[in-house]
Amino acid sequence: MFVNNKNNKRDRILKAAVQIFARKGFYNSKVAEVARQAGVADGTIYLYFKNKDEILISIFEEEMGNFIAGIKSEVFAEEGSVSRLKKFIHTHLQFVRKNPNLAQVFQVELRQSNRFIKEYTGSKLKEYLDVIGTLIIQGQEEGSIRQDIHPGLVKRALFGALDEIATEWVLSRGGNHDLDESAEQVARIFIDGVIAPRRDSSGG
Amino acid sequence: MFVNNKNNKRDRILKAAVQIFARKGFYNSKVAEVARQAGVADGTIYLYFKNKDEILISIFEEEMGNFIAGIKSEVFAEEGSVSRLKKFIHTHLQFVRKNPNLAQVFQVELRQSNRFIKEYTGSKLKEYLDVIGTLIIQGQEEGSIRQDIHPGLVKRALFGALDEIATEWVLSRGGNHDLDESAEQVARIFIDGVIAPRRDSSGG
Amino acid sequence: MFVNNKNNKRDRILKAAVQIFARKGFYNSKVAEVARQAGVADGTIYLYFKNKDEILISIFEEEMGNFIAGIKSEVFAEEGSVSRLKKFIHTHLQFVRKNPNLAQVFQVELRQSNRFIKEYTGSKLKEYLDVIGTLIIQGQEEGSIRQDIHPGLVKRALFGALDEIATEWVLSRGGNHDLDESAEQVARIFIDGVIAPRRDSSGG
Amino acid sequence: MFVNNKNNKRDRILKAAVQIFARKGFYNSKVAEVARQAGVADGTIYLYFKNKDEILISIFEEEMGNFIAGIKSEVFAEEGSVSRLKKFIHTHLQFVRKNPNLAQVFQVELRQSNRFIKEYTGSKLKEYLDVIGTLIIQGQEEGSIRQDIHPGLVKRALFGALDEIATEWVLSRGGNHDLDESAEQVARIFIDGVIAPRRDSSGG
């Protein structure tokens, strides 16, 4: 789908970087290692990326771009905001399950680049969070989601919850639990809350 | 108020490190800067900490220890699991608001230490998460929290949500929103869900 | 004359190290000084040598290799073990006279590297000592050298004597005596002994 | 004999230094280690010695002083220069055998102190070498030692030979040979030479 022969080498570098960064962490990965893994010379890296940080940013920008496009089409194929929210949650964690190295970089290593955190306000991250925000707003408009919560807050809360669950899964290398089941649970919590249903309320 | 004058110097180093790490990031902070800020010689640092990583770990271990003790006493002073859950959420974000530097270190810099992430399975972090877990289990026992959710999942989801909100607040230096209001919202979402109340259920 | 232009830089570093180590001593020489003297950057050193100790080891290994080859060809061009022994003694001290810096490193600085002394059982040093050992054995076989001395002991004793004389010469920067005359004397002592010839033995 | 209760602590430091220096080498021995081994505080060392080098110098000066006095009385109890020379050789190597730690420091570690080698012209070492020199001169005067060798050269050659043999013995921790037998051999070589006796010369 995104086969681009012209940027063959650039892609190889990016793939190599994902492997290395995931395995050793950003700060402990050497540019020379990425070059070796990609099968190019050290200097070649700098023909495609301004510096080490830019490799990380590019991984995020480009892979995240693909992922956002994908999750959007999945989510908006559903009908109704609540269904779409469920779909979002499942798709997010499925992506993690299917791309553990990339997820490791997203979850953990990305945060180790100061330039990323401090300077990169993150159009892509913002765009991703806004998918959630949009869902919430639409739900509020259609009446299926309560009015007294801020979309901007929900999107952070939901993203944080998914992120933490993904991080734990990634760090424990999937040992601890089933991500699909986790998705089910997160959906339940965010949609219906943790509170026990009030029996008497339906009695009238 | 500070009990131990003996560890005066150790404390000063720790406080200084929190400042410096928060301001410049762990990897961009020099040991010499921490020393200068603490008013000690470079070498003195190594009388109290084995290496730079150990300073970070110690910040976490010790401050987190205090915080956990504090939040536990606050939370368990409340009656009922739902009230306790609310209290937990508010206290977590209040702590962030009152200790922005420390929060910055917890939220962002701590994750830049490989030793922390890879080796430190984190008894303190686990202990903190288990406060939430315990609340959920007690709520399930007393019937106020639904049975079909896993405490282990809720604790991750709630911690992740709070963590993400705190991170955004810390990175935007509090510009974007009011953390107390955010706490209110998170409580609402986790307890009651985002779904709109079913009108007919109340039988009116 | 210098065969390999390729290892131009490695050679320059080695030459520079000999100069610096001889002048200031191994432990008081800074890698940066060697680099400056060699006209390369600090980091370049580490493209050719794993660490500071390895520079010292390499000096020994390579220069000693050349020297051993040279002294062997000189010595074995002579006829008869006694003549060969004389030649060995003279050649050893001539080398010292002609390469005072290198000799300084061999005599003094090399012994300051723990790795050298403790770990380096020294194939080259052993090889050198064995040149003497071989001479003695051959002399014993041909009857020109007495049977009641151990070649392994003679080689140590002779090497030690030459070494000490060289060290004194090196440390006094040649001021005290003429090395060729010293060689003559050492040959005399080791071959004929210090004892006065017995007059009556010649049978009058 | 040299029990000096006043300098109890100074002695303990010196003894400790011999142990530590012998075990780990001068440059790899820490002053703090010597202090611990001696059972004193780090700072106490500096009440008795100006700096680390001075400890080494003092070991040499003081132990060497004792040793020189001892070897002199042993040697000059003998009659005749040749016998005295033999006695010297045996006593030197016996001392090594009986004081391996001290010998290790003399043979190896002492050379690692630049101040020692460069600045310390070594009155004690000179005094020791002069014991040999005196023997040779007396032998030449009494006619038992040949006139055509320089006492100054012999003393260096003999000291170097003994030193090298001792060093090997010390580094191999005595495994390789018997020092008394070595002494016998060295005496034979230095007195009679390595050359085979000329049969016909005595034949008349």
Add this chain to the structure above:
DNA sequence: AATGAATGAGCCTTCATTCAT
């Protein structure tokens, strides 16, 4: 005289980046 906590100068080594080929 004794302590030992504190000092801080010093240096080896790493590694992101450059540039001549």
Add this chain to the structure above:
DNA sequence: TATGAATGAAGGCTCATTCAT
């Protein structure tokens, strides 16, 4: 475009020495 040898700034850590107690 591509190379990879060369660069050199930067910093964590050590340890001999000091000094207030």
